[in-house]
Amino acid sequence: MTTETAEQARLTAVLLQHEVEQFYYHESALLDAHRYEDWVFLFTEDTHYFMPLRRTVTRRQLHLEFTKPGEMAFFDEDKNYLEIRARKFATGTSWAEDPPSRTRHLITNVRIGEKSGDELQVHSNFLLYRTRLKNDLDQWVGRREDTLRRTEAGLAIAKRHIFLDQTVLQSANLSSFF
C-alpha cells in the first residue's frame, strides 16, 4: 500500500501547488485591474510587507547585500499602511498613478516549502512590467518570500518579503505593488 500513499501525497502536493498558483494569478489580476482595495483584503491583519534595499557588495560580504527589518527599506508596511497606499490611489489626486500606469504581473517558479500548522512558506519569482504615460517603461524582476496562511476566507498573505534584482533603482518611483 506504500505506493498508493506516495501517489496520494503527490496528488495532494499537486492540488496544493495548483491552489497556490491560482491564488497568485488571482492576486496579479486584481493588481493589474487596479483593484487595490480588494488586493489589500488578501493580507492578514498582522502582515508584514517588506522590500529591503539591495547593495552591490563583494561575494565575501554577500551577507550584507540586503538591509534587514529595522534598517532602511523601500517598503516596510503593516496592513494599515497597505490600506493607506490603496486609498491614496483612490483619491484621484495621486498624480504618480493618475493617469494610472499599466502593469502586468508575471509570477513564476512557485515553490512551496515548509508547512507548519495553517501556514505555508512559498517562494516565487516575478516580472513586473509597467508602462506609464506615453513612453515610460519600467521592468522589475525579483523574488518573493511569502508566508501564506489558511483563513476562513481562504489563503491570505501573512508575510511578504520582496527582493528586487536592482541596486540603484532604475526608476523614478515604486508606485506599484509587488
Place this chain on the structure above:
Amino acid sequence: MAETKVADQLDSLVSLERGEIDRRIFSDPEIFDLEMKHIFGRAWLFLCHESQIPRRGDFFEAPMGTDNVLVVRQKDGGIKAFLNTCSHRGNAVCRAEEGNVRNFMCTYHGWTFGLDGELVGVPGSSLFYKDKLDRSKHPLRKVAQLESYRGFVFATFDETAPPLPEYLGATGRLGLDLLAERGDMEVIPGIQKFTVKTNWKFTVDNVFDYYHPQITHMSAFALGLIPAPPDNYMEGGAKSETGANLEVPFLPTDLHNVVMVGEYGHAISGPDQDALEVSTGVEPFAWRHNDETQARLGRHGSRVAGHPHIFPTTWVTAGGQLSLRVPREPGVTEIWWFSFRDKNASPEENAALLSSHIHFFGPAGLLEQEDGENWAQSTLQTKGLHSREVPQLLKMGLGTSEVVKDDGLAIIDAPINEHAQLWTYHSWREWLRNPTWEELRERTVPHDRF
C-alpha cells in the same frame, strides 16, 4: 552668424530682477559640462557621514561630479578619499558600493593600494619592471581637500577652496547643525538610491518650494499623512478636469516663512516653527525644546522649520534625512537618501522615525512619488524647440522683502516666496563664470532687498 555659446549668455539666462530663468539651462549639454567643471569640480561636496565608515578599512563610494571617489576609514582613525581609478590603466579598483577591505586590489593587473591610496603592490615588479618602477609616484589620485563638519564628510577637488566651515558659512553650518543637534546621530544602514529623468536643478529648486505641496501632495493631505489646517481652502482657481473647484487644504498664504540666503549659494527656506506648529497643531521639533539646543542653534536658527540646502546638491530635511541629488546627465539625476537616527533613542522612537523616513521620501515615499513626476515632466518640456523658449517664472513676492543681516545670516521674514530658489539660480550663474573664490564670495553676498 554662428549661434552664441550659451556660456556667453549667462546674464540673460538668470534674472533676479525679472524673476525669470531660461529653460535651456536644464537640458543644454554644454551647460552641463560647465557645471561639472566650474561647480562640481570646485565646490565642497558631501560624501558621507562618519558613522557609515566606523571601522578601519570601511569604505563608501561617493560621487563628486562625474567622478567616483572612495571614502575610506584609515588605520589611524582618520578619513581619506581618492578617485576610484587605478593609476596603471584606469580600471576601477573597487566595484562594490560599500564594505570593508584591507586594501584595494585592481582586478586588471593586480596593482594593490593601501587604505591610504598608496601603491603597495605591483605584481612582478622585478621581473616585469626590473625594479625600475617608483611606486611612490603612482598612488590613487586624492581629492584636494577633505574635512568633516560635525560628522558630515565633505571634499573638494580644488586645493584653493576655502576651508569647509568658511565655505559653509553661517547658513550652511546651520543647515547641518539642524540635523546634528538632534542627538548622537548615525546613518541607518541602507542608502536609498533611485533614478529620475530630470535635471538636478529641478530637484534643488523644489527643496524650497512651499507653493507645491497643496497640489502635488494633495492625496497625502487627503489621507492625513501631512497635517493640514482644517478650515483653510485653496482660492485662486484650481479646478478639476470636470470643472469642479478643488477644495485643497493648503499652507495659508500668510504662513510665516523664514528664508536665509548665504554666500556661495547656500539657502534655507520654509515655515517659521511657531507658525507651522500653530497652523497644523503638531510639534515635530520637540527635540529642540530645550535651552541648550536653542542656544546652540541661535535665535534665528531655532525658528527654522523648513529645508536647508548646501550648494550645490545637499538637502537636509526637517524630518532628519539628508538627500544628495547626483547629476549623471543633463536629463538624468540619481536621488540618494541618507536617513539618520539618534544612537540613544528608544526602540519605539527609532521604529516611529524609521517609518516616517520610509513613508515620506524615496521612490516609494508617499510624497516623493509625486515630486519625481513633476521634475521629469518639467525637464522633458525644456527640450522642445519652442517650449524651451518659454521662461521659467519665479515671481512670487519678488521685490517685496527686506533682507536683515544678523549673526552672520541674511534673513528674510516674509510670507511664502520664491527668494531661495532665485538665490540658488543667481549663485549658480556666478559659479559658472568661474571666478576666483574671492570674486565668487563677493558676488554671492546677499542683497538688501529681494
